[in-house]
Amino acid sequence: MNQYQEISLNGIWKNNPALVQLLGLCPLLAVTGSFVNAMGLGLATMVVLIGSNVSVSIIRNAVSDAIKLPAFVMIIASFTTCTELLMQAFTYELYQILGIFIPLIVTNCSILGRADAFASKNKILPSALDGFMMGLGFLLVLLLIGGIREIIGNGTLFANMHLLFGEAAKNWTLHIFGEQYKGFLVAVLPPGAFLVAGLLIALKNITDAKIQQRLAQNKVKVAKGSKRVRTTGQIA
Amino acid sequence: MLTQSISKNSLILAAFALVTAGILALTFMKTAPRIADAEKRAAQQALLEIVPDSRHDNDMLHDIWQIPEEQLMELGLSAQSNIHIARLNDAPVAFIVPATAKDGYSGDIKMIIGVNVDGSIAGVRVLSHKETPGLGDRVDLNKSPWVLSFNGKSLQQPQTEKWKVKKDGGEFDQFTGATITPRAVVHQVKQTLEFFERNKSALLEQSPTQAASSIPTESVSSQHSTTSQSE
Numbered sequence: 487m488n489q490y491q492e493i494s495l496n497g498i499w500k501n502n503p504a505l506v507q508l509l510g511l512c513p514l515l516a517v518t519g520s521f522v523n524a525m526g527l528g529l530a531t532m533v534v535l536i537g538s539n540v541s542v543s544i545i546r547n548a549v550s551d552a553i554k555l556p557a558f559v560m561i562i563a564s565f566t567t568c569t570e571l572l573m574q575a576f577t578y579e580l581y582q583i584l585g586i587f588i589p590l591i592v593t594n595c596s597i598l599g600r601a602d603a604f605a606s607k608n609k610i611l612p613s614a615l616d617g618f619m620m621g622l623g624f625l626l627v628l629l630l631i632g633g634i635r636e637i638i639g640n641g642t643l644f645a646n647m648h649l650l651f652g653e654a655a656k657n658w659t660l661h662i663f664g665e666q667y668k669g670f671l672v673a674v675l676p677p678g679a680f681l682v683a684g685l686l687i688a689l690k691n692i693t694d695a696k697i698q699q700r701l702a703q704n705k706v707k708v709a710k711g712s713k714r715v716r717t718t719g720q721i722a
Numbered sequence: 723m724l725t726q727s728i729s730k731n732s733l734i735l736a737a738f739a740l741v742t743a744g745i746l747a748l749t750f751m752k753t754a755p756r757i758a759d760a761e762k763r764a765a766q767q768a769l770l771e772i773v774p775d776s777r778h779d780n781d782m783l784h785d786i787w788q789i790p791e792e793q794l795m796e797l798g799l800s801a802q803s804n805i806h807i808a809r810l811n812d813a814p815v816a817f818i819v820p821a822t823a824k825d826g827y828s829g830d831i832k833m834i835i836g837v838n839v840d841g842s843i844a845g846v847r848v849l850s851h852k853e854t855p856g857l858g859d860r861v862d863l864n865k866s867p868w869v870l871s872f873n874g875k876s877l878q879q880p881q882t883e884k885w886k887v888k889k890d891g892g893e894f895d896q897f898t899g900a901t902i903t904p905r906a907v908v909h910q911v912k913q914t915l916e917f918f919e920r921n922k923s924a925l926l927e928q929s930p931t932q933a934a935s936s937i938p939t940e941s942v943s944s945q946h947s948t949t950s951q952s953e
Contacts, residue, residue: 519855553731557738564742568749575753578760639856646864671856 490615497619504627504683505690509596513587514628515679519639522646524632525625526580527587530569532621534591535600537565539617542605558601559592566591580649596620631682639674641667769806772836772845773816778808780930782818785809787928796917798822798830798910805925808836812930816844819918823910827902828852831861835872835914839926842876845869846911851903858903868904871895877915885912 503509510531517523541561549557570588573581581588591597600620605613637643641663647655661667672678762783769782786804789797797803798821806818816838823831829852836844846869853859860866871894877885886892887905896904918925 549734550727550731552727553735556735560735560738560742564746567746571749571753571757575756575760578757578764582764669856674855 493616494619498623502623503596510594518632520636521632524628528625528628534565535621536617538562539605539613542601543610543613546606563592634682635673637662638670640669773808780809782806782808798824821910821914823906826906827858837918843872846872853903857900860897
């Protein structure tokens with residue numbers, strides 16, 4: 487596995503910011519009431535993450551350890567503010583819905599975390615990819631939670647997508663359980679976010695455990711054979 | 723040695739601050755006109771929903787009547803606000819009154835209420851609220867068509883004492899599981915109609931030229947060309 491594959495796997499699965507590092511939970515839980523809100527915040531976070539990772543990587547040799555953190559925070563804050571202004575200009579309605587959570591991207595620990603743990607020690611290209619993959623991992627979890635909550639809570643999926651994609655997206659709304667569905671309130675309220683996020687984390691842990699088990703089984707087989715017979719094939 | 727590193731570090735940080743501030747200023751300047759435009763469109767959108775383009779030909783956003791300070795309380799407002807006037811051929815056709823219902827289930831329910839010249843309701847829209855999702859939030863047109871039931875109602879039709887939710891012996895539906903929210907909205911709409919009746923003469927006297935003088939005529943025509951909805 488080369489470096490880039492490892493970065494990708496890390497961001498999306500092994501070290502997923504939302505499911506494993508449990509960073510950025512505040513926006514994660516607060517804006518995932520619907521798919522479109524989750525997507526808006528997820529994309530904004532991703533843009534900031536890529537931008538800050540690249541800039542931090544560029545300046546990594548110019549700043550000493552003493553002023554590293556203030557410099558990073560300054561970069562992240564300016565990227566966030568730029569994103570906020572752009573969202574305000576191009577997706578005004580969505581900006582109003584997401585409200586305070588856009589400026590709060592600054593405080594999303596996964597961004598400063600990646601800047602400090604990865605981008606400040608790596609070249610520009612890997613840093614950009616790391617930002618993209620971490621952002622993607624965060625976005626995917628947001629979308630999953632947003633989608634699940636919207637389906638259970640309102641019986642719809644992709645409602646109000648025109649907030650992001652313009653007039654053409656007005657009729658993207660899918661009514662999963664038909665128009666008559668009354669909605670299941672808990673899913674839309676804050677507890678629903680915790681429940682869905684918890685279930686997703688559990689699901690990931692189960693999957694990981696399964697993978698581990700299978701790997702262990704395979705390993706045992708090879709180990710047994712390798713003690714007695716030497717062949718030119720695969721030996722672990 | 724120490725002072726040297728301190729001054730070097732602070733110089734670097736200062737350079738950073740300058741660069742980031744420059745980027746921010748640039749983005750701000752580039753996006754400012756678009757943001758102003760988006761804000762204006764959002765404000766206009768709500769007005770247009772109540773009084774569509776087919777019913778008026780003036781710039782409602784700037785044709786305003788300032789609500790007298792001592793009367794703000796009646797509408798539940800705390801800050802200085804304006805009534806927007808819709809005119810067709812310079813004759814007023816409807817007034818769009820901002821109002822806030824203070825007695826909702828949680829927090830203020832901000833709305834705008836369109837009143838036709840004859841005292842009937844042109845439309846009610848809830849702009850912002852913090853009511854319970856799934857219960858009280860059905861006052862929002864996105865969630866339920868309930869607010870449309872106000873259309874065409876006036877203080878005579880139904881009678882004043884019927885301006886209540888059905889549970890209180892009135893005319894208007896409440897929601898299952900939520901009576902407080904619709905009760906608050908119905909009450910505030912009634913208050914607004916009464917406010918309108920009291921101030922009708924002052925509102926009708928407001929001359930269109932006074933407000934229109936500050937606005938170039940082109941803004942009226944551009945508003946017409948960009949409009950897309952006509953319900």
